[in-house]
Amino acid sequence: MIQLINVNKKFKDKVALKNLSLEVKSGEIYGLLGANGAGKSTTLNLLLGFLNADKGQINLIDSNDSSIINQDRIGYIPENVNLYPYLTGLENLDYFSKLAGLKFKSSELREFLSECGLEKEAFNKYISEYSKGMRQKVGIAIAYAKNAKIYLLDEPASGLDPLSSNELSRMLKKMSKRGATILMASHDIFRVRETCHKIGILKNGSLVKEMFSKDVSPVELESLYLDYMKN
Amino acid sequence: MSIIFFNEWKGLFRNKLFLFFISFFLLLLFIVTFFGNIQNKKQILNQQEAKNHIRDQWDEMGPSNPHSAAHFGTYAFKSNSILNSLDEGVNAVTGLVLRLEGHKQNEVAFSESSQSLTISTFGKLKVSLLFQFIIPLFLIFLAFNTYTSEISSGRLKLLLIQGNSMSKIIFAKIFTLLSLATLLLLFTILVQFFLNINYIKLDQITRLVIFFFSYFLYYFIIISFTVFLSLLLKKSTSALSLTIITWLLWTIFIPKTVGNFTESLTPLSTRIELSEKIQDDRSKGIDGHNPFDDRKIELEKEILARYEVDSLSHLPINFAGILMQADEEFGNQVWDKHYGELYEKLETQKRNYQLSGLINPFASLQSLSMASAGTDLLHHLDFLSHAEKYRRYFIKTLNDEYAFGGSKTGERGWKASQDFFRSIKDFSYNEANFISMKNKYFIDIFCLFLWSLSLVCLIIYYSKNHPFNEY
Numbered sequence: 001m002i003q004l005i006n007v008n009k010k011f012k013d014k015v016a017l018k019n020l021s022l023e024v025k026s027g028e029i030y031g032l033l034g035a036n037g038a039g040k041s042t043t044l045n046l047l048l049g050f051l052n053a054d055k056g057q058i059n060l061i062d063s064n065d066s067s068i069i070n071q072d073r074i075g076y077i078p079e080n081v082n083l084y085p086y087l088t089g090l091e092n093l094d095y096f097s098k099l100a101g102l103k104f105k106s107s108e109l110r111e112f113l114s115e116c117g118l119e120k121e122a123f124n125k126y127i128s129e130y131s132k133g134m135r136q137k138v139g140i141a142i143a144y145a146k147n148a149k150i151y152l153l154d155e156p157a158s159g160l161d162p163l164s165s166n167e168l169s170r171m172l173k174k175m176s177k178r179g180a181t182i183l184m185a186s187h188d189i190f191r192v193r194e195t196c197h198k199i200g201i202l203k204n205g206s207l208v209k210e211m212f213s214k215d216v217s218p219v220e221l222e223s224l225y226l227d228y229m230k231n
Numbered sequence: 232m233s234i235i236f237f238n239e240w241k242g243l244f245r246n247k248l249f250l251f252f253i254s255f256f257l258l259l260l261f262i263v264t265f266f267g268n269i270q271n272k273k274q275i276l277n278q279q280e281a282k283n284h285i286r287d288q289w290d291e292m293g294p295s296n297p298h299s300a301a302h303f304g305t306y307a308f309k310s311n312s313i314l315n316s317l318d319e320g321v322n323a324v325t326g327l328v329l330r331l332e333g334h335k336q337n338e339v340a341f342s343e344s345s346q347s348l349t350i351s352t353f354g355k356l357k358v359s360l361l362f363q364f365i366i367p368l369f370l371i372f373l374a375f376n377t378y379t380s381e382i383s384s385g386r387l388k389l390l391l392i393q394g395n396s397m398s399k400i401i402f403a404k405i406f407t408l409l410s411l412a413t414l415l416l417l418f419t420i421l422v423q424f425f426l427n428i429n430y431i432k433l434d435q436i437t438r439l440v441i442f443f444f445s446y447f448l449y450y451f452i453i454i455s456f457t458v459f460l461s462l463l464l465k466k467s468t469s470a471l472s473l474t475i476i477t478w479l480l481w482t483i484f485i486p487k488t489v490g491n492f493t494e495s496l497t498p499l500s501t502r503i504e505l506s507e508k509i510q511d512d513r514s515k516g517i518d519g520h521n522p523f524d525d526r527k528i529e530l531e532k533e534i535l536a537r538y539e540v541d542s543l544s545h546l547p548i549n550f551a552g553i554l555m556q557a558d559e560e561f562g563n564q565v566w567d568k569h570y571g572e573l574y575e576k577l578e579t580q581k582r583n584y585q586l587s588g589l590i591n592p593f594a595s596l597q598s599l600s601m602a603s604a605g606t607d608l609l610h611h612l613d614f615l616s617h618a619e620k621y622r623r624y625f626i627k628t629l630n631d632e633y634a635f636g637g638s639k640t641g642e643r644g645w646k647a648s649q650d651f652f653r654s655i656k657d658f659s660y661n662e663a664n665f666i667s668m669k670n671k672y673f674i675d676i677f678c679l680f681l682w683s684l685s686l687v688c689l690i691i692y693y694s695k696n697h698p699f700n701e702y
Contacts, residue, residue, distance in 0.1 A: 048388065048391075048392060050388065050391070071391070071392060071394065072392075072393070072394030074392055075392075076388060076389065076392040078385050078388060078389070079385075080385055081385075081389075082384035082385050082386055083386070083389075084238070084242065084386070086241065086242045086245040086246065087238075087241070087242075095234070095238055096389065096393055098234045099234055099235070099390065099393035099394065099395055100393040100394055101394065139389075142389070146393075
């Protein structure tokens with residue numbers, strides 16, 4: 001479970017987050033919508049442990065045994081997955097898994113990549129030959145192989161074609177069914193609506209609206225989002 | 232850390248440009264070490280030939296007057312260490328041959344004629360030139376963006392989120408480059424070792440170990456310093472510019488400035504001044520050519536009293552030999568006073584220069600590099616003092632033969648036998664053992680360790696400061 005309670009963060013004079021409170025339950029996918037500078041990346045960096053909050057409480061809890069989840073049990077997918085260009089997709093997955101203390105057989109690694117939608121022919125090609133979408137799939141495979149308790153995604157669908165975007169949604173749902181807690185920051189209203197159980201709109205560092213995606217249609221969500229951004 | 236380390240190596244091995252450079256450096260180091268050894272061995276052989284030639288001259292001299300032989304003199308050769316090919320040190324400037332003769336102490340001369348070539352203005356292509364100037368630059372170019380490229384590509388977050396600490400990532404990258412530098416060092420040392428396997432003794436092994444660790448620590452400092460700057464500035468171009476500027480300061484500007492400063496702190500007399508002072512003091516000694524010289528008259532009295540005779544012509548010995556030895560001993564005292572002072576000043580200058588290692592690790596490296604090759608000032612001074620000791624033995628043996636070898640006072644034409652000249656021992660100098668001189672280099676070792684430790688602490692401290700702490 002992800003829990004932020006009255007979190008505040010300032011960078012010099014600029015307020016990045018103001019009394020932000022939100023909760024993502026285990027097995028839930030939460031979509032955080034917001035314009036550039038709304039505080040989405042700051043929220044993710046706080047959860048990743050790269051930043052410290054000025055005020056407030058951040059809890060990452062394993063609902064099974066109420067233990068605190070450490071950084072090494074978090075999966076992260078950035079907007080641009082820039083892997084090592086001199087390694088193949090398979091080698092990159094192997095390398096990042098080993099860094100997380102996980103050792104997989106080659107067949108297992110191939111399975112992860114396949115599950116994340118990467119074509120078999122691409123497994124042994126160097127990342128320098130990959131498209132952005134293919135890199136993103138390896139990035140997802142790295143996070144997926146980690147079998148993390150919490151996944152944090154920063155614009156994961158950015159630059160993906162519709163088919164790859166759809167595969168991403170499928171993967172996220174699969175991970176949530178495994179009990180993972182997922183927080184996804186995005187601009188992509190349609191993808192968020194399709195993938196997430198719950199949606200929050202972030203503006204100037206504050207959560208201005210929260211809703212369940214089943215309660216809004218994509219058109220309603222877009223209209224709601226635009227209204228909040230204008231006012 | 233080992234996973235990152237091996238991945239970095241994989242990256243290097245898959246980089247064609249890197250493979251080209253590393254092959255180039257290995258080949259260059261092999262060529263330089265190989266030909267440096269050939270040249271060095273040729274020099275050693277030339278020296279041996281010259282030594283034999285001079286010995287032959289003595290052996291074949293036939294019966295001669297010992298005083299004339301003292302003027303004829305001999306030569307002391309500063310034997311080239313087998314490690315001379317690694318770092319020529321002061322030898323290129325000081326030369327390797329010292330003429331030894333009666334009445335006066337000469338300076339080392341006869342450096343290689345190749346030193347006078349215009350091209351030698353830049354120094355010969357020695358291993359030390361590559362290790363001190365070229366390879367650090369190569370390492371700087373490899374290190375300056377090793378950390379910043381991880382930030383700019385966004386991979387740093389992925390690495391961190393996989394459970395690695397920032398300092399672990401940074402040190403893994405530093406150790407990768409350090410292992411590369413170590414490979415170049417070990418390669419050269421092994422080439423040097425196997426090319427000289429028949430001559431290597433324990434002292435040379437100690438020196439090779441010191442040579443290796445001095446460069447190892449310096450490369451650690453260079454790589455860590457570059458990475459530290461990129462950590463601090465977060466921009467690879469700024470880090471590169473600042474590292475290059477610092478490198479120039481370390482290798483060119485600070486050594487020159489500190490050199491001038493140490494000279495002004497402990498000024499040395501000019502050669503003319505020193506020579507005048509020596510001549511002045513020397514003139515206060517016995518004037519063997521002046522029959523009315525007081526000290527000469529006193530010595531005469533003393534010798535006459537010792538042999539209980541009333542005139543020099545009744546002495547069973549040759550007074551001229553005693554007189555010359557007395558003059559020689561006075562000259563030795565003058566030399567001890569002036570050259571003792573000069574050597575002390577040179578050692579003080581060297582010590583002060585070594586202290587600059589606190590702000591310039593390159594100074595410590597240079598000092599240890601020359602020391603391990605046995606080619607620094609302190610080794611040179613050790614040679615000079617041994618050569619002077621031999622000169623004293625050599626002249627005293629000749630004077631004693633002149634005085635007590637069978638001639639009488641006034642027998643100017645007396646000649647010592649060929650066997651006598653053959654019995655005079657050659658100058659034999661064994662380079663000082665490094666362990667016996669270790670205390671003189673303690674400051675250099677201390678400075679390199681201090682720099683290394685400080686950089687480790689700074690990197691650990693700054694790596695806690697995440698680069699994402701910006702809006």
